[in-house]
Amino acid sequence: MNIIQCVELSKSFGRRQALQRVTCAIDAEKIIGIIGLNGAGKSTLLNIFAGYLKPTTGSCKVFNENPFNNIQTAANMIFIDDQLSFSEYLSLEDILKMGADFYPNWQNELAYRMLDYAGIDLTAKHQQLSKGQLATFNLVYGLVSRCALTILDEPMNGMDEVIRTDFYRAILKEYLAFPRTFLITSHHLQEMESILEEILLIDEGSVIAHAPLDEFKEQLISLSGPSDELADLLSETEVYAQKIVAGMTSAVVGASKLFVSEEILRTKGIKVSTLTASEVCMYLTNKKGRDIDAIFD
Amino acid sequence: MIVTTIFFFTSILLVIAIFQILSKLGKKTKRIWTPKRIMIGITSYIILGLTAFIYISFFSDSKIPVLSSSDIKQVEKKFDQIPKYDQEFNSSYLTSDYKKKTWEINFDGDTLPVVINNDDNNLSLNIRQRYNDNIESGKALITYYQFPFIVNGVDLSDEVPLPDVYVAQNQLFIESFSKQQVNYNRLKATIGFLDFNRGAERYEMDNSYSNFIVIDIPRGTEIEDSQGLIYYLE
Amino acid sequence: MHVHLDGTTPIYIQIAEWLQHEIIADRLQADQKVYSQYQLAELFNINPATAGKGLTILLEEQLLYKKRGLGMFVTMDAKERILLKRRNEILTKMAQEIVLEAKRLLVSDEELLVLIRKTQEGLE
Amino acid sequence: MQSLTNISLKTIVKKQVKWEAKLNISALSSLVIVQIIFGVLTSSSGSASSGHGHGNLDVRFSIYSLDTFLIVSAIWAFIVALLFTTKAYRVDDLSVISSRTSSTIANIFVMIMYSFIAVIIMISTYYLQVLGILLVEKKSFVTEGLFISPSTFILCFSSICLFGALGLLFGTSFKGPVVIKIFLSTFMVFSFIYIFMTPNIIPLMMLPNLMISVLCLLVATLCFCLTIWIANKSEVSRK
Numbered sequence: 001m002n003i004i005q006c007v008e009l010s011k012s013f014g015r016r017q018a019l020q021r022v023t024c025a026i027d028a029e030k031i032i033g034i035i036g037l038n039g040a041g042k043s044t045l046l047n048i049f050a051g052y053l054k055p056t057t058g059s060c061k062v063f064n065e066n067p068f069n070n071i072q073t074a075a076n077m078i079f080i081d082d083q084l085s086f087s088e089y090l091s092l093e094d095i096l097k098m099g100a101d102f103y104p105n106w107q108n109e110l111a112y113r114m115l116d117y118a119g120i121d122l123t124a125k126h127q128q129l130s131k132g133q134l135a136t137f138n139l140v141y142g143l144v145s146r147c148a149l150t151i152l153d154e155p156m157n158g159m160d161e162v163i164r165t166d167f168y169r170a171i172l173k174e175y176l177a178f179p180r181t182f183l184i185t186s187h188h189l190q191e192m193e194s195i196l197e198e199i200l201l202i203d204e205g206s207v208i209a210h211a212p213l214d215e216f217k218e219q220l221i222s223l224s225g226p227s228d229e230l231a232d233l234l235s236e237t238e239v240y241a242q243k244i245v246a247g248m249t250s251a252v253v254g255a256s257k258l259f260v261s262e263e264i265l266r267t268k269g270i271k272v273s274t275l276t277a278s279e280v281c282m283y284l285t286n287k288k289g290r291d292i293d294a295i296f297d
Numbered sequence: 298m299i300v301t302t303i304f305f306f307t308s309i310l311l312v313i314a315i316f317q318i319l320s321k322l323g324k325k326t327k328r329i330w331t332p333k334r335i336m337i338g339i340t341s342y343i344i345l346g347l348t349a350f351i352y353i354s355f356f357s358d359s360k361i362p363v364l365s366s367s368d369i370k371q372v373e374k375k376f377d378q379i380p381k382y383d384q385e386f387n388s389s390y391l392t393s394d395y396k397k398k399t400w401e402i403n404f405d406g407d408t409l410p411v412v413i414n415n416d417d418n419n420l421s422l423n424i425r426q427r428y429n430d431n432i433e434s435g436k437a438l439i440t441y442y443q444f445p446f447i448v449n450g451v452d453l454s455d456e457v458p459l460p461d462v463y464v465a466q467n468q469l470f471i472e473s474f475s476k477q478q479v480n481y482n483r484l485k486a487t488i489g490f491l492d493f494n495r496g497a498e499r500y501e502m503d504n505s506y507s508n509f510i511v512i513d514i515p516r517g518t519e520i521e522d523s524q525g526l527i528y529y530l531e
Numbered sequence: 532m533h534v535h536l537d538g539t540t541p542i543y544i545q546i547a548e549w550l551q552h553e554i555i556a557d558r559l560q561a562d563q564k565v566y567s568q569y570q571l572a573e574l575f576n577i578n579p580a581t582a583g584k585g586l587t588i589l590l591e592e593q594l595l596y597k598k599r600g601l602g603m604f605v606t607m608d609a610k611e612r613i614l615l616k617r618r619n620e621i622l623t624k625m626a627q628e629i630v631l632e633a634k635r636l637l638v639s640d641e642e643l644l645v646l647i648r649k650t651q652e653g654l655e
Numbered sequence: 656m657q658s659l660t661n662i663s664l665k666t667i668v669k670k671q672v673k674w675e676a677k678l679n680i681s682a683l684s685s686l687v688i689v690q691i692i693f694g695v696l697t698s699s700s701g702s703a704s705s706g707h708g709h710g711n712l713d714v715r716f717s718i719y720s721l722d723t724f725l726i727v728s729a730i731w732a733f734i735v736a737l738l739f740t741t742k743a744y745r746v747d748d749l750s751v752i753s754s755r756t757s758s759t760i761a762n763i764f765v766m767i768m769y770s771f772i773a774v775i776i777m778i779s780t781y782y783l784q785v786l787g788i789l790l791v792e793k794k795s796f797v798t799e800g801l802f803i804s805p806s807t808f809i810l811c812f813s814s815i816c817l818f819g820a821l822g823l824l825f826g827t828s829f830k831g832p833v834v835i836k837i838f839l840s841t842f843m844v845f846s847f848i849y850i851f852m853t854p855n856i857i858p859l860m861m862l863p864n865l866m867i868s869v870l871c872l873l874v875a876t877l878c879f880c881l882t883i884w885i886a887n888k889s890e891v892s893r894k
Contacts, residue, residue: 047893052890069754070754071667075667075752079893081893083746085746089332141750172578194581218541311692316731335684354801448714476711478713481715481716483716483717483718484798485799486807487803488807491810
């Protein structure tokens with residue numbers, strides 16, 4: 001059952017086209033990673049889902065209702081990013097009380113345990129927390145609210161390494177305890193990869209890929225071997241990146257068009273290896289022919 | 298109107314300025330002033346206001362009655378006839394309960410020169426002369442009558458300063474004391490601006506005939522009225 | 532339990548192989564209930580869907596069978612099938628690599644056979 | 656699939672009002688301070704004075720009425736309403752279940768509540784001022800209507816409400832940095848009132864208190880509805 005449907009959704013701020021004709025459908029109860037460079041339109045898309053922005057053209061349905069200024073979608077959704085702010089009069093404990101008052105599925109004891117684990121003093125004020133503590137508190141706030149749609153916009157930035165891995169597990173455990181739809185944007189894709197089910201890749205305002213994680217990763221493979229062997233092969237398939245060093249070529253190609261079986265490749269001495277999701281993302285969004293080495297040659 | 302406009306705009310600037318200061322202050326004292334404490338502060342302020350009200354309305358002693366416009370009309374109805382009586386030289390309106398003060402003077406001869414010193418025109422007196430049979434010759438009786446003097450609904454007859462009456466070189470002098478200043482605080486829990494613009498609800502009484510000086514002289518004596526201000530009464 | 536995320540083999544395949552390993556090591560007997568996808572997700576700190584994919588691979592290879600509403604169970608001959616598969620698939624692939632490597636290192640066939648026999652004796 | 660919670664707008668607005676009224680209480684404390692300052696300022700001469708000279712008696716009445724306090728409360732309500740619509744306050748609503756409609760309606764209710772309390776504070780300040788004068792100079796007190804008549808109470812309440820509504824309306828329609836917003840809209844509203852209203856405000860004054868109150872409340876409700884309509888249309892920028 002689709003929780004979010006966008007049809008030809010585009011959004012422009014003045015002349016800047018933030019989103020160009022995005023069409024995607026997000027299923028319920030999945031953890032989905034929304035990946036894209038800064039300024040690719042991730043936040044704009046999330047803001048439209050959250051009902052804060054109106055699409056310029058096209059439509060967007062959340063819980064098959066128009067989310068803009070809609071109290072029903074707001075009641076089943078929470079948007080956590082670094083802009084989350086509370087009144088200066090509220091200590092963290094008051095904030096939790098307020099959350100409990102608003103969100104029907106609120107889990108207060110869980111919040112206390114999580115914050116205690118992260119070593120955050122509940123009497124502190126939200127504005128006094130360090131960047132890492134702030135990110136932690138906001139994430140806990142998002143998790144314990146247990147909304148059917150939980151949007152986490154770069155929940156981990158500011159947290160140090162140890163806490164990050166703990167809280168990835170916390171997200172997974174919370175997902176298992178109360179299945180819901182997570183939309184998580186992050187720069188640490190490789191850390192987060194294991195808990196994701198699907199990836200939505202956005203570049204320059206349009207959705208480039210939206211697929212389950214493994215399918216997404218198997219899109220591209222990297223071939224490395226003697227240049228002459230590879231030359232004819234590369235001409236048939238779509239090459240995403242290529243580097244020729246002393247007679248050896250290593251290239252990233254689209255796996256779908258490759259008809260040659262692995263045995264033949266191996267006999268030709270061509271090594272085949274899969275790529276990590278973040279590498280796939282990088283190559284997919286990499287502007288064709290942009291290559292850092294070119295700067296040094 | 299100018300005053301109100303200046304007042305209007307200065308109060309805007311003042312309120313905005315105070316707001317800026319408060320918000321700066323607020324930031325520092327955020328920890329102390331929690332919503333609960335502020336609430337207590339506000340409720341105690343209101344209770345304080347309530348007690349002030351109770352104190353004022355029950356315990357404040359200086360109570361000066363205020364006449365409503367209907368009372369004033371009644372008072373005025375009573376004193377409309379004064380000018381009529383005056384023209385008919387009839388002094389019946391000068392009843393004793395308005396008598397404020399009487400002076401008894403002696404003088405020689407059968408003419409009494411009267412000098413009214415009104416150069417700083419503070420006197421709005423109506424001076425009358427009357428023959429009185431049971432005064433021996435060489436004596437005169439000067440009485441000062443003060444009728445209600447209503448301003449803004451307040452009867453100030455007690456406040457009107459008495460004139461200064463004395464005899465010197467066988468002449469009767471009537472002078473007024475220096476101008477007297479009276480301050481009143483009028484308390485009205487309404488929007489004064491509205492009342493003002495709705496026209497004085499209170500009917501302002503015409504106070505020109507509010508006080509009289511009557512000089513009683515025995516028959517056969519004459520008043521030398523060089524200034525021509527004294528009229529004759531029965 | 533650790534799943535290596537360096538992208539060499541997809542996680543769901545690693546899960547499938549781990550489960551097969553469990554069956555061979557008799558920690559999962561025949562007709563015994565197998566971990567659910569949620570338990571696997573918790574165990575390996577991965578998304579339940581990925582764990583589910585691993586289970587479906589074993590299901591397609593008839594190593595597990597599904598009882599409605601109860602979950603997945605190990606089939607009777609699961610262990611033998613895994614051993615057989617491993618023998619002819621994985622062993623043959625390894626053999627191929629050895630032969631290729633030998634050719635590159637210009638090792639003749641006889642020397643190769645002698646080497647294999649010597650390693651077998653060494654193991655006894 | 657987890658069953659979706661459906662919460663009515665009413666419950667959300669109620670919750671938001673409960674929290675916002677508590678959290679923005681500092682606005683009321685600043686009103687108290689502003690009122691005290693103006694109370695002290697006008698305690699010497701009262702909000703107006705009238706002098707009558709008659710013969711050798713010069714009478715000066717310093718009138719202590721609610722004028723200053725009403726003007727101050729009106730301006731205060733206007734500014735507070737403006738502050739409610741600034742980004743700093745609006746963004747706080749986004750951390751809980753809210754929509755533009757619910758936040759605006761909540762702001763309106765809080766504004767109405769604060770206007771009511773503001774009238775009470777105004778009256779308390781007036782009586783405290785009178786008490787202060789009484790203690791300072793014993794004599795010459797002309798107390799006419801010390802107990803505030805209901806019609807005056809309602810009149811004060813509706814005019815403060817009106818200015819609050821204007822504040823909310825201007826706040827919602829202008830987007831921009833706070834300080835400029837405050838000065839711009841305050842100046843515009845009050846010069847508007849001064850230029851257009853003053854000449855024909857006189858006949859308006861002739862109406863009895865209740866009529867004026869009804870008028871104020873009508874205009875206020877109009878502003879409230881306009882505010883809600885504008886808010887519903889406006890987008891929220893989280894950055």
